[in-house]
Amino acid sequence: xxxxxxxxxxxxxxxxxxxxxxxxxxxxxxxxxxxxxxxxxxxxxxxxxxxxxxxxxxxxxxxxxxxxxxxxxxxxxxxxxxxxxxxxxxxxxxxxxxxxxxxxxxxxxxxxxxxxxxxxxxxxxxxxxxxxxxxxxxxxxxxxxxxxxxxxxxxxxxxxxxxxxxxxxxxxxxx
Numbered sequence: 001x002x003x004x005x006x007x008x009x010x011x012x013x014x015x016x017x018x019x020x021x022x023x024x025x026x027x028x029x030x031x032x033x034x035x036x037x038x039x040x041x042x043x044x045x046x047x048x049x050x051x052x053x054x055x056x057x058x059x060x061x062x063x064x065x066x067x068x069x070x071x072x073x074x075x076x077x078x079x080x081x082x083x084x085x086x087x088x089x090x091x092x093x094x095x096x097x098x099x100x101x102x103x104x105x106x107x108x109x110x111x112x113x114x115x116x117x118x119x120x121x122x123x124x125x126x127x128x129x130x131x132x133x134x135x136x137x138x139x140x141x142x143x144x145x146x147x148x149x150x151x152x153x154x155x156x157x158x159x160x161x162x163x164x165x166x167x168x169x170x171x172x173x174x175x
Contacts, residue, residue: 035135036134036135036151037151037152037153037154038150038151038152039150039151040148040149040150040151041058041061041069041134041143041145041149041150041151042058042130042133042134043058044057044058044123044130044133045057045058046099046123046124046125046130047123047124048121048122048123048124049100049103049104049105049108049122049123049124050105050108050109050112050122053119053121053122054120054121055121055123056097056098056099056121056122056123057123058149060097060121061097061145061149062147062148062149063147064147064148065095065147066095066144066145066146066147066152066171066174066175067095067096067097067144067145068086068089068094068095068096068097068142068143068144068145068167068171069096069097069098069099069142069143069144069145070082070086070096070097070098070099070118070119070140070141070142070159071098071099071101071125071131071134071136071139071140071141071142071143072098072099072100072101072139072140073100073101073102073103073139074100074103074104074107074108074110074111075103075107076139076140078139078140078157078158079111079139079140079158080111080115081158081160082140082158082159082160083115083116083118084115084116085158085159085160085161085163085164086118086159087116087118088161088164089118089159089164089167089168090118092168094167094168094171095120096118096119096120097119097120097121097122097123098118098119098121098122098123099122099123099125099130099131100122100123100124100125101125101128101131101139102125102126102127102128103124103126105124108122108124134151135154137156138156140157140158140159141154141155141156141157142154142155142159142167143155144167144170144171144174145174146174146175147174147175152170152173152174153170153174155167
């Protein structure tokens with residue numbers, strides 16, 4: 001038996017292992033992107049979960065000024081750290097609206113009292129109908145919406161301090 005034939009199975013095994021290592025080192029993007037980027041926000045009218053906080057509707061997003069729409073929940077651990085960054089954005093003049101997902105009014109109030117309240121308006125999406133209509137895959141998630149109600153950017157996951165320049169840039173482009 002020739003030397004090449006004897007080492008063929010070993011060469012094939014090494015090729016398979018190299019392929020597996022390459023594939024595992026470059027995993028596929030598992031984020032579910034919204035298909036609404038560049039399209040109008042779906043029509044909605046959410047009730048206000050808290051007294052003294054205005055309700056939230058799609059009409060509020062077509063008032064001429066870009067806004068950041070943040071999907072959050074009081075039971076969401078990453079949302080706790082995200083609120084601090086949203087407060088920084090708010091202090092820089094960013095208009096932020098919130099959509100509370102599958103949450104109770106008392107829990108939302110306690111969450112905001114503990115962590116801060118960066119939201120101009122909050123709407124309650126108790127059945128996640130709007131979240132699904134937006135193509136959102138979870139919480140937290142944010143959308144930059146231009147002054148005409150068109151979704152310009154989707155940020156999956158918590159907005160972190162390192163994301164602030166990108167969010168500000170997207171808001172500026174949405175003007």
